[in-house]
Amino acid sequence: MLNVEDVKKWMENFDNVIQEQRAYLSDLDTPIGDGDHGNNMARGMEAVMAAITDKDFADVPSIFKTIAMSLISKVGGASGPLYGTAFMEMAKIGNGDVKELIPAALAGIEKRGKAVPGEKTMVDVWTPASALVQKDALTVEGIDQAVESTKEMVATKGRASYVGDRSVGHIDPGAMSSGYLLKALLKAEG
Amino acid sequence: MEYGVVIVSHVAEIAAGVKRLIEQVAKDVSVTTAGGLEDGGVGTDMARIMTAFEENKADKILAFYDLGSAKMNLEMAIEMSDKEVHLYDTALVESAYTAAALLQVNTKLEDVEKQLKELKVK
Ligand SMILES: Nc1ncnc2c1ncn2[C@@H]1O[C@H](COP(=O)(O)OP(=O)(O)OP(=O)(O)O)[C@@H](O)[C@H]1O
Numbered sequence: 001m002l003n004v005e006d007v008k009k010w011m012e013n014f015d016n017v018i019q020e021q022r023a024y025l026s027d028l029d030t031p032i033g034d035g036d037h038g039n040n041m042a043r044g045m046e047a048v049m050a051a052i053t054d055k056d057f058a059d060v061p062s063i064f065k066t067i068a069m070s071l072i073s074k075v076g077g078a079s080g081p082l083y084g085t086a087f088m089e090m091a092k093i094g095n096g097d098v099k100e101l102i103p104a105a106l107a108g109i110e111k112r113g114k115a116v117p118g119e120k121t122m123v124d125v126w127t128p129a130s131a132l133v134q135k136d137a138l139t140v141e142g143i144d145q146a147v148e149s150t151k152e153m154v155a156t157k158g159r160a161s162y163v164g165d166r167s168v169g170h171i172d173p174g175a176m177s178s179g180y181l182l183k184a185l186l187k188a189e190g
Numbered sequence: 191m192e193y194g195v196v197i198v199s200h201v202a203e204i205a206a207g208v209k210r211l212i213e214q215v216a217k218d219v220s221v222t223t224a225g226g227l228e229d230g231g232v233g234t235d236m237a238r239i240m241t242a243f244e245e246n247k248a249d250k251i252l253a254f255y256d257l258g259s260a261k262m263n264l265e266m267a268i269e270m271s272d273k274e275v276h277l278y279d280t281a282l283v284e285s286a287y288t289a290a291a292l293l294q295v296n297t298k299l300e301d302v303e304k305q306l307k308e309l310k311v312k
């Protein structure tokens with residue numbers, strides 16, 4: 001069960017990786033997109049950290065809402081509304097139970113982007129993650145495997161869909177950042 | 191006029207350019223835009239779309255967009271707006287032009303939409 005402090009720790013872990021891997025995420029987005037994913041996420045997480053650091057929150061849903069609004073207003077690319085809606089849906093759960101939170105996040109991403117598994121998007125990470133977390137089996141290896149699985153897929157949603165077959169052989173940047181977010185959660189849970 | 195047009199693009203100049211193009215044939219139709227990010231960068235921003243809805247003189251809006259996140263941000267803005275907004279998955283320039291030209295001569299929405307259907311590309 002996550003509390004407000006755990007969520008703060010989660011975001012701090014995620015922000016650290018995003019700032020560190022900013023160039024790498026944009027590189028992943030270059031052959032199959034517009035090369036901005038790292039910058040988008042870094043800008044968004046900067047806003048998240050400014051909105052939550054040293055701030056008091058009554059409960060887990062209220063910090064999730066603040067995170068959602070920062071991402072929606074600052075990311076600027078598709079990942080903004082997608083992650084924003086994920087956090088909005090997690091806020092609606094009303095508690096910090098990851099077994100409910102991860103499926104809610106997935107449902108939010110599906111609702112917003114209308115992607116299904118196999119289309120080479122972040123959905124290809126959230127779908128297995130959601131199944132694994134139900135079985136108490138979400139691990140770093142499981143997450144990495146899901147991220148890696150996007151490499152051989154052909155993109156049919158988002159920017160990468162414009163390059164069609166040429167998207168094969170590249171890991172999806174949003175899948176990678178989703179992997180970072182989920183691993184940051186595991187780390188926060190300890 | 192009953193209906194207005196909102197243009198959403200990743201790039202400010204594209205949005206402004208489409209507006210300029212369609213105003214030539216629709217001088218009484220309110221056209222507002224949300225182009226690019228606040229800092230001038232390339233992208234789309236829900237708050238800027240909300241502003242384009244609010245600044246539009248009409249209470250009913252036909253919205254057109256270019257790529258990807260523009261649609262997601264439009265849908266979020268629509269969920270939050272009090273205005274009646276119709277969103278089309280059509281070729282941006284051609285469909286915004288078609289809609290504006292038809293609205294200028296008071297074409298019924300139903301008939302505008304018939305024309306727009308042909309321009310669906312996404
Ligand atoms: N419809 C969608 N459903 C799920 N995920 C998506 C969808 N579209 C894009 N994505 C994810 O978003 C990532 C790209 O995010 P990024 O921040 O680079 O936005 P972008 O694609 O550049 O935005 P824009 O649509 O404004 O061009 C992709 O790698 C993919 O994982």
Ligand SMILES: [Mg+2]
Pocket residue numbers: 029033034035036037077159
């Ligand atoms: Mg991108």
